[in-house]
Amino acid sequence: xxxxLMEKFKELYQDGGDIRTYFSPGRVNLIGEHxxxxxxxxxxxxxxxxxxxxxxxxxxxxxxxxxxxxxALGVVESSLEDxxxxxxxxxxxxxxxxIWAFREHGYETPKGMDLLxxxxxxxxxxxxxxxxxxxxxxxxxxxxxxxxxxSMVDIALYGQYGENKFNGMNCxxxxxxxxxxxxxxxxxxxxxxxxxxxxAPIRLEDAKIVIAASNKKRRLTDSKxxxxxxxxxxxxxxxxxxxxxxxxxxxDEMQFEKVKGAVFDPVKAKRAxxxxxxxxxxxxxxxxxxxxDLETFGELMNESHISLRDDYExxxxxxxxxxxxxxxxxxxxxxxxxxxxxxxxxxxxxxxxAVDAFIENVGSIYKxxxxxxxxxxxxxxxxxxxxxx
Numbered sequence: 001x002x003x004x005l006m007e008k009f010k011e012l013y014q015d016g017g018d019i020r021t022y023f024s025p026g027r028v029n030l031i032g033e034h035x036x037x038x039x040x041x042x043x044x045x046x047x048x049x050x051x052x053x054x055x056x057x058x059x060x061x062x063x064x065x066x067x068x069x070x071x072a073l074g075v076v077e078s079s080l081e082d083x084x085x086x087x088x089x090x091x092x093x094x095x096x097x098x099i100w101a102f103r104e105h106g107y108e109t110p111k112g113m114d115l116l117x118x119x120x121x122x123x124x125x126x127x128x129x130x131x132x133x134x135x136x137x138x139x140x141x142x143x144x145x146x147x148x149x150x151s152m153v154d155i156a157l158y159g160q161y162g163e164n165k166f167n168g169m170n171c172x173x174x175x176x177x178x179x180x181x182x183x184x185x186x187x188x189x190x191x192x193x194x195x196x197x198x199x200a201p202i203r204l205e206d207a208k209i210v211i212a213a214s215n216k217k218r219r220l221t222d223s224k225x226x227x228x229x230x231x232x233x234x235x236x237x238x239x240x241x242x243x244x245x246x247x248x249x250x251x252d253e254m255q256f257e258k259v260k261g262a263v264f265d266p267v268k269a270k271r272a273x274x275x276x277x278x279x280x281x282x283x284x285x286x287x288x289x290x291x292x293d294l295e296t297f298g299e300l301m302n303e304s305h306i307s308l309r310d311d312y313e314x315x316x317x318x319x320x321x322x323x324x325x326x327x328x329x330x331x332x333x334x335x336x337x338x339x340x341x342x343x344x345x346x347x348x349x350x351x352x353x354a355v356d357a358f359i360e361n362v363g364s365i366y367k368x369x370x371x372x373x374x375x376x377x378x379x380x381x382x383x384x385x386x387x388x389x
Contacts, residue, residue: 001052002388005068005118009054012066012075013114017056020143024136024385025050026119026127027178028211028347029338030187030202031297031304032282034312036172038232039193039247040279043286044174045202046182048382051119051132055140058112063099065092068118080112085166094130097162098137104165105158107147115140122213122375127345130167131175134159135385138180143387152384153195156180170226182384189286193247200286202381207294207333210350211377212326212362214318214370216343225340228271228314235263235272248275274311278304298334298349302327305336314341318370322346325365329358 002021009019025046032042058064061080067073069091076092083100085093099109117136121129138155141147150158156176163169163176173192181188186199236248242262245251251259256276263269281300288296305323309315315323319337323346326335331354338347350358359376366374 001118005052005054005116008068009056009114009116012116013056013064019054019056020140021388022053022055022136022139022143022386023050023388024053024132024139025179025182025382026121026129026132027175027182028127028209028345028379029174029178030209030347031278031285031301031336032174033278033304033308033336033338034228034232034314034340035249035275035279035282036174036190036192037170037229038236038275038279039249040191040275041249041282041286042174042178042190042192043187043200043282044178044190045187045381046178046384047121047127048380049120049127049377050179050382050385051117051121051129051136053136053140054116055144056114057144058114060112062112063092063096064112064114065095066116067091068116080109083166085168091133093167094133094162095137097166098134098159099141100166101158101162102138102141102147102150104161105154107141107145107150109141109145111145113140113144122377127211127213127339128175128179130163130169131159131171131179132385134162135176135179139385139387152180153177155385170229178384180384182382184383185381187381189282191249193249200289202289203292204294204349207349207351208355208378209381210348210355210358211338211379212322212346212348212366213375213377214322214343214345214366215372215374216316216318224314224342228312231268231271232275234265235268238262238264238268239272248272249279251276253277253280270311270313274307277311278307281307294333294349298332301334301336301347301349308337308341312341316342318343318366319346321366321369322362322374325362326358328365329361330354331358
């Protein structure tokens, strides 16, 4: 793979100079959805699929970007003088947003670069291809320009800052954090209100993680993602009139039941309920995993999907069709939507001997119901973003 990318890089940008290779994974969140901007816990892991980048510093201030996933766009040119969001700049707004975010935090990039990318994350799948590109860019900037005091947590934060302030997508920290801080065979139990985290080993001796991509394309900035965030902020402000809290993640289920009357709008109350209950489910799920109780973990995954469907209303017919088909299959420990919703992916934990039948059966039920095929990926948990050579 890397040799093929290097050939393409030299074909586009010529040989010579210090050409470096990098990798940044995608991520899947096992449980804890739409909690990361509500001060709750999340439980994501980095994957072995992701984004490869080949980069070389230039002597001028030009930026040249090329993606083998968007070959029709050709080489997209920009410069360090033009770190502004442009609709027509397409995917290159993500790396530009990170270069801009580094500058905003006092790390001025003195020279431009030539960059070639190739991602084997399904595009629009909800496995965080945009955050993968952002963290990749941060790793390249740190390595290439010697920003030694920039930590991997900083890179995650600058990636989120670029996505929020440059690209206008009001995401939480989970995606960038999981991608920057990933560890092989471990998920990250992250408290998004403090960024305190611990690694929890995922021991799946006789089961696999199976991702099903709905193939319903969506862009988060066009979706109701920002709307959900603002509904939670309104609910929080109303609860703060009666309770001394900074985030919904500080409440447990009983405390929420006592204060929910402060939220006037029943829809916003449902949104807040999801944020509180999902956070508590995540805490319980990690405890279950530590006790090697996969059955309870799976039940909590299922409950998570029901809450995302009924209280948060972010699933939609495609994700519901995948999850409901999964629940009917033998050997399924748990299944839920993962990511922001509105299309994207589901994640299921499936016993080894049932994986092939699971893919075949869920695939055919989905195609019959929705009218087009889903794609399935049996994934492994890998390391975070890094330089390869």
